Amino acid sequence: MKDFDFGIVGLGVMGRNLLLNMADHGFSVAGLDLDAEKAASLESEADDKHTVKGTTNAKEFVQLIKKPRAIMLLVPAGKPVDAVIKSLLPYLEEGDIVVDGGNSYFEDTNRRVDELAAQNIHYFGMGISGGEKGARFGPSMMPGGDENSYERLRPIFEAIAAKVNGEPCVTYLGRGSAGNYVKMVHNGIEYAIMQLIAETYDVLKRGFEFEDDELQNMFASWNESELQSYLIEITAAILKKDDEITGKRLVGLISDTAKAKGTGKWTSQNAMEIQAPVPSIDLAVNMRDISKYKEERTQASKTYAWHGDSENISKESLMANFKDAFYFGMLSIYAQGMAQLTIASKEFDYGLNLEEVTKIWRGGCIIRAAVLEDFRKAYKANPKLPNLLLDENLASKLNVHQKAMRSVVKIGIDKGIPMAVYGTALTYFDAYRSETLPTNLIQAQRDYFGAHKYERIDKEGIFHTEWEE
Numbered sequence: 001m002k003d004f005d006f007g008i009v010g011l012g013v014m015g016r017n018l019l020l021n022m023a024d025h026g027f028s029v030a031g032l033d034l035d036a037e038k039a040a041s042l043e044s045e046a047d048d049k050h051t052v053k054g055t056t057n058a059k060e061f062v063q064l065i066k067k068p069r070a071i072m073l074l075v076p077a078g079k080p081v082d083a084v085i086k087s088l089l090p091y092l093e094e095g096d097i098v099v100d101g102g103n104s105y106f107e108d109t110n111r112r113v114d115e116l117a118a119q120n121i122h123y124f125g126m127g128i129s130g131g132e133k134g135a136r137f138g139p140s141m142m143p144g145g146d147e148n149s150y151e152r153l154r155p156i157f158e159a160i161a162a163k164v165n166g167e168p169c170v171t172y173l174g175r176g177s178a179g180n181y182v183k184m185v186h187n188g189i190e191y192a193i194m195q196l197i198a199e200t201y202d203v204l205k206r207g208f209e210f211e212d213d214e215l216q217n218m219f220a221s222w223n224e225s226e227l228q229s230y231l232i233e234i235t236a237a238i239l240k241k242d243d244e245i246t247g248k249r250l251v252g253l254i255s256d257t258a259k260a261k262g263t264g265k266w267t268s269q270n271a272m273e274i275q276a277p278v279p280s281i282d283l284a285v286n287m288r289d290i291s292k293y294k295e296e297r298t299q300a301s302k303t304y305a306w307h308g309d310s311e312n313i314s315k316e317s318l319m320a321n322f323k324d325a326f327y328f329g330m331l332s333i334y335a336q337g338m339a340q341l342t343i344a345s346k347e348f349d350y351g352l353n354l355e356e357v358t359k360i361w362r363g364g365c366i367i368r369a370a371v372l373e374d375f376r377k378a379y380k381a382n383p384k385l386p387n388l389l390l391d392e393n394l395a396s397k398l399n400v401h402q403k404a405m406r407s408v409v410k411i412g413i414d415k416g417i418p419m420a421v422y423g424t425a426l427t428y429f430d431a432y433r434s435e436t437l438p439t440n441l442i443q444a445q446r447d448y449f450g451a452h453k454y455e456r457i458d459k460e461g462i463f464h465t466e467w468e469e
């Protein structure tokens with residue numbers, strides 16, 4: 001058969017599952033992969049009712065798709081994306097649409113949009129989240145760029161997206177590389193919340209000898225509360241999984257050296273670039289980096305043994321405090337990420353609507369959580385809200401949980417167990433709610449050693465002082 005509705009390049013975790021998801025919804029889909037086995041196995045994975053075809057030949061692939069063509073790339077970010085574009089380009093025609101569904105760096109997307117536009121081929125970036133299961137049964141998708149191209153493909157994307165209250169978790173987000181940028185920040189938030197969960201696990205296990213079963217029960221009960229979220233849900237599931245060989249809990253047998261593909265680092269790097277402070281995301285990236293120095297950490301653990309202790313506190317009180325503190329930390333992290341999106345939208349002229357962003361993050365994606373509905377309401381009430389911390393409804397909750405947050409951070413300090421994201425989540429909050437900061441002194445120091453000048457609070461103008469007597 002010819003005239004397939006859609007084509008997907010890269011039949012790995014995301015591509016294969018998204019293709020089968022499209023087929024489930026009645027679309028005929030062709031797949032291209034360099035690996036003949038992946039291309040061949042596709043047809044056996046879909047049942048008889050679905051029209052799918054896999055190939056390793058770029059020309060055959062392009063010719064299978066009806067014109068104007070719609071093709072999505074789901075290959076690793078960076079050079080593979082450019083290689084795939086190069087391999088398809090000789091067969092593509094004016095009006096065809098190429099969608100990059102991977103975690104591409106937003107600046108790469110800007111470049112590719114221009115390169116393909118020169119040949120009248122529409123290119124746009126659309127971040128996709130939900131991992132393997134999300135891709136198969138309903139992801140959250142974050143398209144940006146050429147709105148007319150998105151409109152052409154909207155029926156397919158709305159059909160395959162996760163649904164919340166019947167609404168699809170996909171909508172056009174904004175100009176240029178908005179789709180990849182929003183997905184990048186989604187991942188930055190993902191890094192920080194994962195680290196927040198890991199710190200909770202670490203302090204309670206290492207500092208207070210909680211068993212995995214106790215932690216599993218705690219996270220499972222959190223998932224029935226205002227903390228309900230996908231990352232808490234999978235943490236509870238992870239903590240009860242036994243290793244098939246040893247019978248021990250699998251999580252305890254996994255190396256504590258973290259890997260990363262780059263989106264968290266890019267979020268931090270660009271946040272610095274546009275002066276959007278996201279300290280919890282920065283520290284989440286740093287903690288993965290520190291985890292890599294296992295040998296040095298082992299050596300230092302002997303040099304700096306610390307037996308400090310915190311005051312006696314029952315496990316029940318600890319869990320109650322951590323629950324409130326976690327809520328506080330999670331809100332601070334989202335506030336940082338959303339503020340970065342607000343600043344980036346101005347900087348890059350994306351025209352983002354943050355109510356829409358929070359709406360499509362309520363389902364399908366890795367950072368889906370009950371609190372997203374509160375964020376959506378906050379942006380609906382005030383589309384120009386500069387920071388979630390200024391929303392009155394959220395502020396009343398943060399005020400209730402503030403005390404628990406402070407007590408939990410103190411526990412980490414007393415015990416000598418790193419609580420980087422808890423700490424920065426609180427510091428961000430404290431800095432944001434400080435009418436005065438000691439930056440007057442920093443300005444004076446800069447002027448002292450470098451004649452960098454300063455402004456005054458009591459009169460207009462730029463000043464310099466000869467500081468040395």
Ligand SMILES: NC(=O)C1=CN([C@@H]2O[C@H](COP(=O)(O)OP(=O)(O)OC[C@H]3O[C@@H](n4cnc5c(N)ncnc54)[C@H](OP(=O)(O)O)[C@@H]3O)[C@@H](O)[C@H]2O)C=CC1
Nearest residue numbers: 010011012013014033034035074075076077080102103131
């Ligand atoms: N896994 C996840 O949970 C998520 C991933 N993403 C992003 O989606 C993209 C794809 O990720 P994922 O599916 O996990 O990656 P995988 O590595 O599982 O799959 C990528 C596929 O692309 C194929 N490929 C690479 N180069 C080419 C080429 N030139 N032509 C045709 N096929 C090619 C690979 O083939 P081969 O193996 O033979 O090299 C592989 O089958 C990435 O950008 C990733 O960051 C986004 C959200 C979630």
Ligand SMILES: O=C(CO)[C@H](O)[C@H](O)COP(=O)(O)O
Nearest residue numbers: 103129130260261262263366
């Ligand atoms: O995009 C994703 C989830 O949203 C991918 O799973 C991504 O690979 C996660 O990032 P990292 O590999 O750096 O932990």
